[in-house]
Amino acid sequence: xxxxxxxxxxxxxxxxxxxxxxxxxxxxxxxxxxxxxxxxxxxxxxxxxxxxxxxxxxxxxxxxxxxxxxxxxxxxxxxxxxxxxxxxxxxxxxxxxxxxxxxxxxxxxxxxxxxxxxxxxxxxxxxxxxxxxxxxxxxxxxxxxxxxxxxxxxxxxxxxxxxxxxxxxxxxxxxxxxxxxxxxxxxxxxxxxxxxxxxxxxxxxxxxxxxxxxxxxxxxxxxxxxxxxxxxxxxxxxxxxxxxxxxxxxxxxxxxxxxxxxxxxxxxxxxxxxxxxxxxxxxxxxxxxxxxxxxxxxxxxxxxxxxxxxxxxxxxxxxxxxxxxxxxxxxxxxxxxx
Ligand code: P6P
Numbered sequence: 001x002x003x004x005x006x007x008x009x010x011x012x013x014x015x016x017x018x019x020x021x022x023x024x025x026x027x028x029x030x031x032x033x034x035x036x037x038x039x040x041x042x043x044x045x046x047x048x049x050x051x052x053x054x055x056x057x058x059x060x061x062x063x064x065x066x067x068x069x070x071x072x073x074x075x076x077x078x079x080x081x082x083x084x085x086x087x088x089x090x091x092x093x094x095x096x097x098x099x100x101x102x103x104x105x106x107x108x109x110x111x112x113x114x115x116x117x118x119x120x121x122x123x124x125x126x127x128x129x130x131x132x133x134x135x136x137x138x139x140x141x142x143x144x145x146x147x148x149x150x151x152x153x154x155x156x157x158x159x160x161x162x163x164x165x166x167x168x169x170x171x172x173x174x175x176x177x178x179x180x181x182x183x184x185x186x187x188x189x190x191x192x193x194x195x196x197x198x199x200x201x202x203x204x205x206x207x208x209x210x211x212x213x214x215x216x217x218x219x220x221x222x223x224x225x226x227x228x229x230x231x232x233x234x235x236x237x238x239x240x241x242x243x244x245x246x247x248x249x250x251x252x253x254x255x256x257x258x259x260x261x262x263x264x265x266x267x268x269x270x271x272x273x274x275x276x277x278x279x280x281x282x283x284x285x286x287x288x289x290x291x292x293x294x295x296x297x298x299x300x301x302x303x304x305x306x307x308x309x310x311x312x313x314x315x316x317x318x319x320x321x322x323x324x325x326x327x328x329x330x331x332x333x334x335x336x337x338x
Contacts, residue, residue, distance in 0.1 A: 010196055011196065011197035011200075012192070012194040012195060012196060012197070013035075013039050013174065013176075013186050013194065013195035013196075013197070014036065014039070014194065016184065016186075016197055017032050017035050017036065018032065020032075020178070030091045030112075030113060030114070031091075031114070031139075031161070031162075033089055033090075033091050034086075034089050034091040034092065034114055034116075034139065035162070035176075036089075037085045037086060037088065037089035037091070038085065038086075038137065039174070039195060040085050041081050041082045041084075041085035041086070041120075041135070042135060042166040042172065042174060042188075042195075043172075043188070043193065044081045044085070045077075045078045045081055045082070045120065045121065045135060045166075045168065046166075046168050046172045046188060048074060048077050048078070048081070049074060049121075049127075049133070049168045050168075052073075052074055052127065074121055074124060074127055075099060075120070075121050075124045076099070078099075078120035078121035078124075078135070079097055079098075079099035079100070079120045079121075081120070082097065082118055082120040082135070083095065083097065083100075083104060086106075086116055087106050087108075090109050090112060091109070091112050091113070091114050092106055092109070092112050092114050092115070092116050093105070093106060093109060093110075093112040093113065093114065093115060093142055093146065093148035093152070094106070094115045094116075094142075094146075094148035094149065094150075094152055094153065095115065095116045095117075095118065096115075096116070096117045096118070096150070096153050096277055096278065096310045097117075097118050097119070097120060097278075098118070098119040098120070098122070098275065098278055098311070099120060102150075102310075103148075103149070103150040103153065103310060105148045105149075106148070107148075110148075112142075112148075113141060113142050113146075114139055114140065114141060114142060114161075115139070115140040115141075115142055115146075115148075115152050115153050116137060116138070116139055116140075117137065117138045117140075117153060117277040117278040117281070117282070117310075118135065118136065118137045118138075118278050119135065119136045119137075119275070119278040119279060120135055121133050121134070121135065122134050122135065122136050122165075122246070122247055122248055122278075122279065123245070123246030123247060123248060123249065125245075126244075126245060126246050131244060131245070131246050131249065132167050132168060132169035132170075132244070132246055132248065132249040132252075133167075133168055133246055133248065133249075134165050134166055134167040134168060134246070134247075134248025134249070134252075135165060135166045135168075135248075136164075136165040136247070136248060136278055136279055136282050136283065137163065137164060137165065137278070137282060138157065138160045138162075138163045138277065138278060138281055138282040138285070139160060139161050139162040139163065140152070140153065140155055140159055140160060140161065141161045150309075150310050153277060153310060154306060154307055154308070154309070154310070155306065156281070156303060156304050156305060156306050157280075157281035157282065157284050157285050157302065157303040157304075157305075158303045158304060160179060160281065160282065160285050161178065161179050162176065162177065162178045162179070163176075163177060163281070163282035163283075163285040163286060164176040164177055164282065164286060165248050165251065165252075165282065165283070165286070166248075167248045167249060167252050169249065169252075171187050171188060172187070172188035172195075173185060173186070173187055173188075173252060174186040174187075174188070174195050175199075175202070175252065175255065175286055177285060177286050177289040177290075179285075180289070181289060182200070182201040182202070182289065183201070183202040183255075183286055183289045183290040184197060184199065184200055184201065184202070185197075185198055185199025185200075185202055186198060186199075187199075202255060202256075202290045203290055203291050204254075204255060204258055204287070204290045204291050204292045204319075204320050204321070205257070205258030205320055206258070206291070206320055206321050206322050207258060207320050207321075207322040207323055208257055208258025208259040208320055208323065209232075209235070209237060209238075209239040209240060209259070210239060210240045210241075210242050210253075210254070210257060210258065210259030210260070211229070211232050211239045211240075211241060211242075211259060211260050211262070211323075212241070212242050212243050212244075212250045212253070212254060212259060212260065212261040212262065213229070213243060213261070213262040213263065213264070214243060214245065214263070215229070215241070215243075217264075217266055217268065220266035220267040220268040220269075221264055221266050221267075222264070222265075222266065222267075222297070223334065224330050224331045224333070224334045224336060225262075225264045225266070225297075225327075227330050227334075228326065228327050228330040228331075231326070231330070232326075239259075240259075242259070247261075247263075247274065247279055247283070251283055251286075251287075251318065254287075254318065254319050254320075255286065255287065255290060255292075258319070258320040258323070259319055259320060259323060260317060260318070260319030260320065260323035260324060260326075260327070261316075261317075261318045261319055262316070262317045262318070262319075262327070263315060263316050264297050264315045264316075264317070265296075265297035265314070265315030266315075269313070271312070271313040271314065271315075272296070272297060272313045272314045272315035272316065273313060274313060274314065274315075274316055275307075275311055275312065275313055275314075276305055276307040276312050276313065276314045277307050277310060277311075277312070279316075280294070280296070280302055280305070280314050280316045280318075281302070281303065281305075281307075283316075283318055284301075284302035284303045284316075284318065285303060287318050287319065288303060291321060292318070292319055292320055292321055292324065293317075293318075293319070293320075293321050293324035293325065294316060294317065294318045294319075294324065295316075295317050295324060295327065295328060295338065296314045296315050296316060296317075297314070297315030297316075297317075298315075298336060298338055299327075299328050299331045299332075299336050299337055299338035300338040301338070302314070302316060302318070
């Protein structure tokens, strides 16, 4: 009597991963250990991002990465933290990072069975402005006898065993999904230092009048894209426009509220801007598993697109099932059918 009711059934990410492993009697625990290393890297990156302004970690690091973006100090720290966590897990053979020109091979673990693709801090150009940024990741299971070369990672997202992203915003939110599994959302409890399951089995609204794209590029858009965007603005009930310019933030809002995120390939960027391996592919898997759709600029199912090289790019339309269907239907009228 008089005992305050405490919730003894808090599901932490650690508990969730252990329960998942128990469901698969044949599991060796390697994947679980890899995910524990992943979660540690998210906690570390969150820690540094939150302190950035205090210890002057924002601002340029004076170097630039493969795609020529000005590298921010936090980009470098995020990449270092992520690589160290993956290496020390002993479960990763080969890794692609937006910050690394070549694949990173962990020769000290020749029998490790996983490959990881990652953008340690996506959207970092917004960091100094205090905009939410994030880590996007995809995990592949290597075939027996794999040597850990870049070919092991030039795969479509249909081959991913897990994918997700962590958004460092007002709170630290992790979205994680396994192949053909549900999408689960976790929120970091700083008191416990644990990710807590707060959004089990996320299901997207089938439609929503919100579109998210950089209309500053519309001069370069192909005709079907212009027609699609105009149709939203001239609809009976015109759509709302929401664009943060940080993919993880725009994706997370779209996942929760519904709507559509688009970064089309255009005349200025014929291959598109976003990278297949560590932006488009993992996001496509999350959105499909949450009941949404994802296609590239040729209207191909995004999850089937195979990157030609590890930093290959693609156009992408990502969102509620019916909202992406509208894009597909407009392109069909122009003879583009994926
Ligand atoms: P733009 C951030 O630099 C990023 O890679 C994604 O996070 C974001 O969606 C996109 O580029 C924003 O690009 O051309 O609209 O600034």
